[in-house]
Amino acid sequence: MREITFLEAQQEAINEEMGRDDTVFVLGENVQAMSTTGLWKDLSTKYGDMRVRDTAISEQAILGAAIGAAATGMRPIASLMFVDFLGICSDELINQLQMRYMFGGKIKMPLTIVAGCGAGRSIAAQHSKSLYGWLMTIQGLKIAVPSNAYDAKGLLKAAIREDNPVLYLTHKLSGGQSSQVPDEDYIIPLGQADVKREGSDVTIVSIAYGVTMALAAAEKLQANGISAEVIDLRSLAPLDKETIINSVQKTGRLVVTTEEPVTGSAAAEIAAIVAEEAFDYLDAPIKRVCAPDTPIPFSPGMEQFWIPDEDDLIKAVTEIM
Amino acid sequence: MAITKDKLVEILTIMLRIRTFEESVQKEFAAGTIPGIVHLYLGEEAIAAGACANLTKDDFIVSTHRGHGHLIAKGGKTDLMMAEVLGRKTGYCHGKGGSMHVADPDIGMLGANGIVGAGLPIATGAAASAQIRGTDQVAICFFGEGASNTSRFHESINMAAAWKLPVIYLIENNLWAVSTRSADVMGESQLSKRAIGYGIPGVDVDGNDAVAMYEAVAEAVARARKGDGPTLMVCTTYRWRGHMEGDPQFYKPKEEAEEWLKQDPLPRFRKYLTDTGTMTAEEIDAIQQGMVEEMEKALKFAKDSPFPSPEETLEDIFA
Numbered sequence: 001m002r003e004i005t006f007l008e009a010q011q012e013a014i015n016e017e018m019g020r021d022d023t024v025f026v027l028g029e030n031v032q033a034m035s036t037t038g039l040w041k042d043l044s045t046k047y048g049d050m051r052v053r054d055t056a057i058s059e060q061a062i063l064g065a066a067i068g069a070a071a072t073g074m075r076p077i078a079s080l081m082f083v084d085f086l087g088i089c090s091d092e093l094i095n096q097l098q099m100r101y102m103f104g105g106k107i108k109m110p111l112t113i114v115a116g117c118g119a120g121r122s123i124a125a126q127h128s129k130s131l132y133g134w135l136m137t138i139q140g141l142k143i144a145v146p147s148n149a150y151d152a153k154g155l156l157k158a159a160i161r162e163d164n165p166v167l168y169l170t171h172k173l174s175g176g177q178s179s180q181v182p183d184e185d186y187i188i189p190l191g192q193a194d195v196k197r198e199g200s201d202v203t204i205v206s207i208a209y210g211v212t213m214a215l216a217a218a219e220k221l222q223a224n225g226i227s228a229e230v231i232d233l234r235s236l237a238p239l240d241k242e243t244i245i246n247s248v249q250k251t252g253r254l255v256v257t258t259e260e261p262v263t264g265s266a267a268a269e270i271a272a273i274v275a276e277e278a279f280d281y282l283d284a285p286i287k288r289v290c291a292p293d294t295p296i297p298f299s300p301g302m303e304q305f306w307i308p309d310e311d312d313l314i315k316a317v318t319e320i321m
Numbered sequence: 322m323a324i325t326k327d328k329l330v331e332i333l334t335i336m337l338r339i340r341t342f343e344e345s346v347q348k349e350f351a352a353g354t355i356p357g358i359v360h361l362y363l364g365e366e367a368i369a370a371g372a373c374a375n376l377t378k379d380d381f382i383v384s385t386h387r388g389h390g391h392l393i394a395k396g397g398k399t400d401l402m403m404a405e406v407l408g409r410k411t412g413y414c415h416g417k418g419g420s421m422h423v424a425d426p427d428i429g430m431l432g433a434n435g436i437v438g439a440g441l442p443i444a445t446g447a448a449a450s451a452q453i454r455g456t457d458q459v460a461i462c463f464f465g466e467g468a469s470n471t472s473r474f475h476e477s478i479n480m481a482a483a484w485k486l487p488v489i490y491l492i493e494n495n496l497w498a499v500s501t502r503s504a505d506v507m508g509e510s511q512l513s514k515r516a517i518g519y520g521i522p523g524v525d526v527d528g529n530d531a532v533a534m535y536e537a538v539a540e541a542v543a544r545a546r547k548g549d550g551p552t553l554m555v556c557t558t559y560r561w562r563g564h565m566e567g568d569p570q571f572y573k574p575k576e577e578a579e580e581w582l583k584q585d586p587l588p589r590f591r592k593y594l595t596d597t598g599t600m601t602a603e604e605i606d607a608i609q610q611g612m613v614e615e616m617e618k619a620l621k622f623a624k625d626s627p628f629p630s631p632e633e634t635l636e637d638i639f640a
Binding site for chain 2: 023050053068071073076092100
């Protein structure tokens with residue numbers, strides 16, 4: 001074990017997977033140019049131009065070519081930079097990734113899309129989205145949303161080894177965080193949530209940077225005598241319903257937080273599942289702690305108002321106690 | 322390199338198989354046995370047949386919504402195709418794709434596609450896959466002149482040109498994009514000129530001439546296999562039928578359609594084969610008769626096959 005950052009954990013994951021499997025390759029904008037820093041550090045010098053491929057600013061061609069390569073024996077990692085840019089190649093996302101199903105199961109689609117998400121850097125509406133709820137409606141797509149370095153490495157390795165399309169999202173505020181990461185090879189299977197803090201009074205379900213926020217809120221709630229259990233979903237699809245429902249059965253209360261407009265959010269879907277499948281265990285209404293139904297504003301004060309934060313979470317928990 | 326007799330017979334057989342298959346589908350659709358919609362390849366057979374005669378089973382093709390001809394030319398089986406078009410469990414996609422998504426990845430046919438232009442980056446990726454794996458596989462990307470006006474045309478060809486990928490971008494210019502005359506919505510309708518902008522060869526071919534198709538694609542395939550990169554090929558033909566079956570085609574001038582019917586690629590090729598003494602009329606008729614029997618069997622196979630159970634809806638999402 002050693003302590004490394006979220007970004008270093010991701011660099012290790014890609015480097016190790018490219019080392020163990022020749023069919024893994026990277027394509028996207030600036031992946032060679034960024035070889036001295038960032039996610040693609042050292043890759044082009046180590047694995048060469050053939051497997052680390054700079055593209056033009058052509059999101060449809062990037063994701064579409066990744067699909068064609070995945071369907072013909074390769075294991076591409078497509079870099080989309082910002083999840084917002086999936087809008088540019090949304091046909092690939094909503095209509096083409098589903099080849100396996102349309103072909104009656106005759107093809108594998110081992111493809112990883114990596115993109116950043118999340119607000120908090122004052123880069124306004126087109127570079128700050130998370131789109132979790134929207135992405136969950138895309139059938140055939142797995143979605144990884146790590147919250148710390150350990151999960152970031154294990155989930156990314158699992159995504160690259162997966163025989164299905166995986167969207168791997170990194171929240172912009174997570175990159176500098178550090179945690180203990182083993183030296184040896186490990187993966188975290190997609191679809192397994194993790195209880196990051198045990199508690200007995202209320203369940204807080206969160207993802208990505210929201211987990212950091214939820215853990216800080218839980219600490220403060222404890223000081224007020226409220227014991228919060230914090231679940232890190234780690235994957236939005238497949239969704240680990242069992243861990244959520246088991247926790248709600250224990251605590252009787254649920255607050256879900258995802259950083260996105262509340263309508264049609266991942267939080268809304270999780271709330272609906274619990275209302276349908278664990279209503280009898282609830283002692284209070286379910287709360288969603290999300291953003292208002294607006295695009296993401298630029299000016300820092302407005303952006304902070306938009307982002308669901310620790311205080312919003314504490315307020316929501318207190319309201320249902 | 323002279324085209325061999327075996328190759329000519331192969332191309333004729335494929336063209337007749339496509340023609341007979343599409344005529345059967347046309348009849349079945351009119352009789353109401355086919356769910357959904359179908360887009361027929363009638364009149365365009367020389368393109369797929371001539372092009373794919375240059376490929377091996379290991380090469381890739383990417384098709385369009387008008388995809389039956391492409392799959393047949395790549396070696397697809399008409400019974401499995403007919404079963405898919407009729408929504409049966411025994412079909413290529415077990416009833417999950419239908420006419421618009423029919424595919425056989427085992428022979429490198431990466432799917433018909435319901436979205437115009439979507440195949441371009443997919444073919445580009447298949448070619449990148451071949452290049453990275455160091456094989457001599459090539460990809461042919463079939464698409465219409467309508468798709469040549471979508472954004473993916475530019476992004477894909479630029480990518481393939483930059484990476485010198487083994488891919489042939491083959492435009493089937495059948496003059497009509499749904500119900501719009503394509504020339505009316507393009508600033509420059511000689512599409513091969515666009516190749517200049519990517520630094521690759523742009524070739525015009527008579528898409529109703531099977532031999533010309535074979536020879537032009539042979540050159541592009543040789544170039545791709547050598548590592549010299551992509552070719553843009555524009556094959557002019559005519560869409561005999563509507564955009565889809567049931568389309569009343571009120572927008573098409575009658576004289577234009579009649580003129581193009583006279584340029585039917587099959588009698589042209591038949592004349593070439595008999596004039597050159599390659600085949601006799603009797604030999605050609607025998608192949609034709611064989612196709613009629615094949616389609617009867619394919620239809621019987623499809624109609625005798627069960628529909629998938631509704632619960633199969635839930636299968637094949639993830640590997």
